Amino acid sequence: MTSVQLAVASGQSGQMSRQMGDNHRRFLQTMMSIGIVDDHGAKALYQHCCETHNVQCPPDRLDDFIETINSKLQPLFMQIRKGMSEDNGQEHYALVNMAQTDVTRMSSDYADNELELFKKTLELIVGSENGTVSSTDILNSTDSMTTKKLKKSETEHLLSRLVHDKWLNETKGEYTLSTRCIIEMEPYIRTMYQDQVSVCHICHTIVFQCQICENPICGIKIHNPCVARYFKGRAEPRCPACNDFWPHEIPEIRRPRSQSRR
Amino acid sequence: MTNRKRLSSTQTPSQSRDEDDDPTFTQPSTSQVQRGLERLSTAQVDQRAAEVVQYILMKDQKKVPVRRTDLVKHVVKDYRNIYPEIMKRAARSFDQVFGLKLVEIDTKNHMYILINKLEYTEAASSISSPTNPKRALLFVILSVVFMKGGVVRENLIWNTLKKLRVDPGEKHEEFGDVKKLVTDEFVRQRYLEYVRIPHTEPIEYEFHWGQRADAEVSRAKILQFMGQLHEQDPQSWTQQYREAHSSPSSAQPSTSSQR
């Protein structure tokens, strides 16, 4: 079983002194404007950037390439961080901020009351069973806002902006945290909600959308894609922790869309 | 609207008043910087420079230029005696890490913007970068001003936009309040200058290129597109062609410093 790490793309080994070139810079600039990219996109981008600047790009060196960028980025409180999509298990790379200071709080992408509502949404999702919250519950939560209350239409507009900016996902009125949001906010969520947040029994990263063991003294959570991979080909699925019968439908492993192209 | 405009244009003198914790920022001399640096570790200076980078990136989200006053007030603070050194290191980070150039567009009021040092290329096919329709609107205005010799009365702009189905008096589905976008947002970002023409009754305004546009927008590339649109050789606009190719700084991007 491969464990999926939501951490810096490995090692501080030997790469530290390597300088960035325009190919790295172009990669970073694209990451700034798109925020997040899946692993296939990242490979394509890596290739594109190297070709544009006539630099060789060994196909298996994406993580080294990113590490070179990160070595220069981390002193500036930023990082390109790897994580997994809760929907399909695909690896993603996101450019994240790592600092929480008076300066970072001056960001003006969202107004104070909009951020308060985002925080409430986050709280509702963290406190929920399976990582989703309905738009109705979000709308109701505006009642307890302490900053300037958002009207219904404003809330709806804000939610669609949050989806557009890739902080939330939405399907049929149910909101979940986006992959970008989970990757960037994981350390924050782990500290702020340490009593509520769960960790996937398989990949050990935080988990929102999941299946739960129904044994009352066990109750472990596993990401849907991790369930798919873990139980694949097993005749009778049993909980990896308590060995009780695993009563949920086992999802299929979702082939990431672009795999067939390669 | 006009109030807002007036406010923003009178901002400059009032700035000196809100520098209460920084009544007279004077550029420290080389020897002062030298002395200041001796008392600090490299890590301390680098850390402060990194915070400057962070602050400028944050401010750049809205493309509003960063004022030195704010930089000193919010980030540089007690390190103001080594301000030039801090800015030097921040500029180096922008250059070496991001491929961006930190430019002081207004040396009198000390305002900074970031521009891209990398040549534009088509994005990788599998990556879809978002396009910003406001850019297109800005392009139209900048083109008209440039092609008309650098100054244009506002009516010409509004009429041109009307021909493109954008009515400054109406809420546009893509641009919202068009008049506000053009005379306020683009002006605060310093893409445009919106200036009152003296002795006009009723009051009239005219548009010029703003300092950001001078640094960031390529006249040569605009002219190239003009040629394509009009199916004409760009050189047939003699004056504009000469102007576009006389200021290499704005026409040709300089290559980023390689290792």
Place this chain on the structure above:
Amino acid sequence: MRKSRGGGEEEAPRQNGATGRRRGSQLQSDGVDGDSAIGPSDLQDDENDMGLRREIRSKYRDLISSVQQNREDMLSPSNNKLTDVLEHANRLFKDVRQTREAALDAQLLVVATDLGKEKASQLFAEGNAFDTATFAEHLLSFMGLNRLEDEEDEQQNERGADGYLPQDAWHRLARRTECCFRTAPTFHYMMGSFHAEPPPPKQRIERQRKVPSAEAKRIMPTQLKKMEESHQEATEKEVERILGYLKSYHQDDPTSPISYYEFVIDPNSFSRTVENIFHTSFLIRDGLARMYLDSDELPCIAPIEEEEEVAAAESSNRKQCIVSISPKTWKELIDVFEITDTMIQPATAEDE
């Protein structure tokens, strides 16, 4: 080259529709009116004819403002509008007798000279002149303008003009012009943009250990209740406020009945009217007010006095009625009852 540009300009006014054309014709008809008006008054030769003086001044002002407003059209090399204006001014000048009119004439001349200067500079500009109408035409084509209804009709051009451009028109142009900008990409983040405060204490610590579904069920109802409570509080407040209004109107003149519709209808807002009806229904339900029909069979409303209150509340003889209202009936009621003001002032400020 000149020829091709000329072609573009001829096409331009037809394409850009209403505004240009309307102004053009307005200018012309002004001219015609002017001629016919001046003719007869000329004969009168009366220096003190105030009417004529006023007319001349107003015509001058019209002329000046039309020059200012149609600047671009006048500048266009393809017409003689500037000459037309000057000829018109000459005709007006025949009747100028007083300094105020002469001053207006001078002002017009200043404006016209300025225009003339610009027009001249166009002619002497090196190389190609740049015509914004042609430019706009090319841009529209580039953005994918659908020209199907080209010469069809004027009315269509009036407002629905936007319909001709495809949805992605401006995105298309934005993509093409991106290469003209050397804009730095921007960095956006969520983590660190707000204060990290610990979540409210209500959260359960032992949650993970317990049977999750049962626990969740226990949390849910309390949360729902909380939200309902706050809604309820707001409603109660509003109901009380409305009762206050009802009582004070009743006290002002206890003998005259208060028309129900006049009471609840807010002529400025349909939605507030609906809210008023909703809140007033609580007054009835809770026995704080009663409704009855007056001699004209129109519904009236009155507060129930304290002493009546108990009896009313206990009376089991309740009747129900349903009040329905649509924007259409709302408008009709406003007309019929001649309602100009709301009797229930909207709750102030808070939600603007």
